[in-house]
Amino acid sequence: MRCIHCSFEAELDQSLITCPNCGGLLEIRCDPKIDFAFKSARGRGVWRYSPLIPGKYSRVVSLMEGDTPLIDTSSFGGKFMAKFEGANPTGSFKDRGMSVAVSNALTLGYRAVMAASTGNTAASAAAYAARARMRAFIVLPQGKIAMGKLAQAILYGAYVIEVQGSFDQGLETVMSVHRVEDRIYPLNSFNPWRLEGQKTLAFELVESVGVPDAVIVPVGNAGNIYAIWKGFMELKELGLTDRVPKMIGVQAEGASPIAKAVMKGKDVPEFEEFPETVASAIRIGKPVNWLRAMRAIRESRGTAITVSDHEILQAQREMARKEGVGVEPASAAALAGYMKLLESERLSREDLTVGVFTGNALKDPESMMRVNTNRFTVAPSEVLKLVERELS
């Protein structure tokens, strides 16, 4: 393990979360001599790749996360595939990492977990904590959570704390609780064990279509783009692949510290105090994993761009109405980004590009109902007339 800030190094230690030297973010390094081959992998989902997930676990807390559909598209003018993470057990990619991190917490003997969330982390942490018979403390920015996600945290029995403030303030709160309260295991993405689960998305892509030319990832707290890149890097280090895809981050215009820094060629983003976008899952102004994400983007020769809320909602509708895939607004940013990159010729139509569609449309029913549709109320006897009129 190695601190990405002060370069402190340590042997693998499952009890470490942040750097014992400077409090910075730790990176877990995979042994490059692991004996792993796809053709001998067994099982499905995240734990199919257990030789590549460091650590020993007294019990694996799993809901069969991962192994999500990779859906071909034909409507967007290029070779674009949708990795539909909405098919995960709680409806988002968070489940991949939560399975590893909660297994780790259980192994270490914790009986309570905690996470700040824009919603998806809340749902996932609450579900896995329930399965592990642990208590889950969830910190949410009051009034800024999509309805489905809040409802999930409630159903799974989490202890729900709504703070008067932003997600970023919620995350700072969790980090400060973590510094003084060692009975609670923090499940936000500054916890590197979560990223070990999230990286398996890369493994699934390689196993099904090989190494794509580019992977587009919506960026909020910025852990996922790094985790997926890490997965590709590990396969390359193991000699199982010979390259990594360009990693492309997409942020909403109103919450885009990383994309702005990348576009301006800066090394450090300017954080945003009041992030705002319809895509609540990426409404984050101070991404804790900014350094990791910028490294993934730079080293893979990728890029980052911004998309407007209008482009996001349009992409959400197109994905549903042309391809039949229902995604939440933050996920639709991946498609909005793709369209923009095609248009500006930063991606070619021939580049095999995978969009990571991080969460299910059902997470945010209100966003779906904003879309226009034909909708009528009639007596049953009127239906035939209505249909005939429409068909003629």
Next chain:
Amino acid sequence: MRCIHCSFEAELDQSLITCPNCGGLLEIRCDPKIDFAFKSARGRGVWRYSPLIPGKYSRVVSLMEGDTPLIDTSSFGGKFMAKFEGANPTGSFKDRGMSVAVSNALTLGYRAVMAASTGNTAASAAAYAARARMRAFIVLPQGKIAMGKLAQAILYGAYVIEVQGSFDQGLETVMSVHRVEDRIYPLNSFNPWRLEGQKTLAFELVESVGVPDAVIVPVGNAGNIYAIWKGFMELKELGLTDRVPKMIGVQAEGASPIAKAVMKGKDVPEFEEFPETVASAIRIGKPVNWLRAMRAIRESRGTAITVSDHEILQAQREMARKEGVGVEPASAAALAGYMKLLESERLSREDLTVGVFTGNALKDPESMMRVNTNRFTVAPSEVLKLVERELS
């Protein structure tokens, strides 16, 4: 193909939906001499079993439906596994059948489809029609649809017709439109091609755990319990298995024509004019597939029972809070039924029992939010104090 009412028989004809002789329901019979072995099956989900799905399709309209998690449980006192159909592309088991039926509609040259729905069929039909570039006319009972499902139909661009009446009236309307309007392909479960997709759930169970002792299925319009039984029967006829599980149907007390008939030993159910239950997906008083379902139950030596709304909501909460699996109320009926059958010793703790959890909790956020949880609103600076109090 064979009519289950008048015994009319015909060669396989993809254009047939109902019996040309009496208008009754048709059964599609699989050739018992098909060359199929699990070990040579390729691909994932429903179409992995394409040799067992009759018909030729000009294009397969698929969102990678099926291949859903089979999740072990440890909280309910017996060997009980959850087949989590909520992981399907639109969040319910309907996607399995919709993929086959919409592929068929496309092959036959239709450009519009229609379905009455309590919600899940609406979402699924709208998504697959969108993917096939067909129009979808959806008939819903006004004000009786879970929010997520209505929102899906809107997002996917369906033509939404809300009727002042029940689901049963909506279905009668679709059947009457079907009789006079041959430009529209009906997608309700009286269409036997849908059931050909739904039966693949049985194949997945056999491939992962063999033939269970019992399979518990929530029963609304009653197509699914028959379709799953049909899948098991076909494997037995092909010599790939040597038995079929007991098929057990669960209905809500307020919408239980089939369960009441089975419990009273009657051959024909008494339909209910005003079905009522919190489990909107099975709020059906006149199940169109009642004869099919009762045959599956009888021939498999299964049974049918009723559960109360209170038992359903309690099972939904237990499934989420003890196992981390989020299901909609209608699905939770499967667990409520299991608990009742264990208690009354109609199932043994040793019987390997699979509950079919038909739809995702996210389909019905309002039902989730009815559950009690600890929920507080505080300033970020108050969080630590709150958590310390709770841990002490």
